[in-house]
Amino acid sequence: MKAIGSLGFIGLGVMGEAMCANLVRKSPLPVTGTDMKREPVERLAAIGLIPADTVAGVAQAADVIFLSLPAGAQVEEVCLGPGGIVSAKGQVHTVVDMSTSPVKLTRELAARMAAYGITFVDAPVARMRQAAKDGTLSIMVGGPPEVFERVRPFLTTMGTDITHCGDVGSGQVVKILNNMVVFMTVNALAEALAIGRAAGVDGGLLFDVMSKGSADSFALRTPGLKSLVPDTFPEQAFPTDYAIKDIRLALELASQAGVGAPAAEHTRQLLEATSKAGYGRAYYPAMIRLIEAAKVQAAP
Known part of the structure; x- marks a missing residue:
């Protein structure tokens, strides 16, 4: 399996900013992140996030990228759209979607990303905004067991209940x-x-x-x-x-x-x-x- 030496985070909204903050503070690896709004990027940069201007900038810097986006359409765009993760041709080899996305789309994205050598797993979260701040989310993961074990240490920076639910899409x-x-x-x-x-x-x-x-x-x-x-x-x-x-x-x-x-x-x-x-x-x-x-x- 490919090594994990750096992390990325895309989507720093109400939940994503708090989740990324915990990842930055608790992970021993550098975290590069971006969002359409610059304010959360700047706030997180103050605690150690490496800011990126674009999705491609994150993909070129990170081995594993976490997504926290509004819906499946945005997930698909970030992964496969112009200027997205695939088109950046960076070093990323694993994408962990922590958004809430349609099950069918999640499984389709996993197959499409695999064609580019990128493993795609789903890890949506439950509980409220305060839990995101406290790092006590419940996180439900769908994907191969060996990939789950590799990303679990990073998920534990954001949640206290990390559950492997089965194959890709099962977390959703x-x-x-x-x-x-x-x-x-x-x-x-x-x-x-x-x-x-x-x-x-x-x-x-x-x-x-x-x-x-x-x-x-x-x-x-x-x-x-x-x-x-x-x-x-x-x-x-x-x-x-x-x-x-x-x-x-x-x-x-x-x-x-x-x-x-x-x-x-x-x-x-x-x-x-x-x-x-x-x-x-x-x-x-x-x-x-x-x-x-x-x-x-x-x-x-």
């Missing part, structure tokens, strides 16, 4: 379904909160009692108690439009497998309505605004 499957269940659970919590308040019960008390019983969950304790109850949906958290992207990926996967998912479809419709109502950039539990508005409209 697990991540997408994880998010689907979380969104559906938040949908259920929002409905319960709306009903409870309408029946005269304090929302904080309702969720506190639920957290002591069989309804307890991460969704109840985090988006539930910290967002739904105080009715706070900041834009710097996981936005509704991102949730729509992920649940659409889950439904696409369900369709490909011939599995019906009516509950997930209901949550997709609610999220899309939430975005259309002006909450596309707001934290996705803002869906409760539409649930409560429907309650008012339905009242006699």
Whole structure:
């Protein structure tokens, strides 16, 4: 196997900047990075990142490149588009996609990159922005076992739960379904909160009692108690439009497998309505605004 002497990171957004910061601080290898915005590059350069102006600049400097991009289209462009990793003809031999991308595209990219001698694996992440800052993400990896073992030490700089899920694309499957269940659970919590308040019960008390019983969950304790109850949906958290992207990926996967998912479809419709109502950039539990508005409209 080819040696790993240098690392790269492309995509320094809300999650990517924090993830790259942990990689820079904790890895013994030099890290070269870039982003379309210069501000995060400059912030990370202050702690040791080697800044690059372009994707090609990263590809020419790094053996292994980590990606944290908005969607599969950007991943494909960065890998195979003009000025991308392949066209740079650099030294990179492994690409680790930490974005949330379609499973089918992920497997296609792995085959296409292999034709250029580059191994492509998926390693999407779960948990919130604070976990990215703290280096406590859950990371789900799809790829050959030997490649997983080689990149695992670098992934441990960013996460505490690193799971090999199977062949290429398997990490995406697990991540997408994880998010689907979380969104559906938040949908259920929002409905319960709306009903409870309408029946005269304090929302904080309702969720506190639920957290002591069989309804307890991460969704109840985090988006539930910290967002739904105080009715706070900041834009710097996981936005509704991102949730729509992920649940659409889950439904696409369900369709490909011939599995019906009516509950997930209901949550997709609610999220899309939430975005259309002006909450596309707001934290996705803002869906409760539409649930409560429907309650008012339905009242006699």
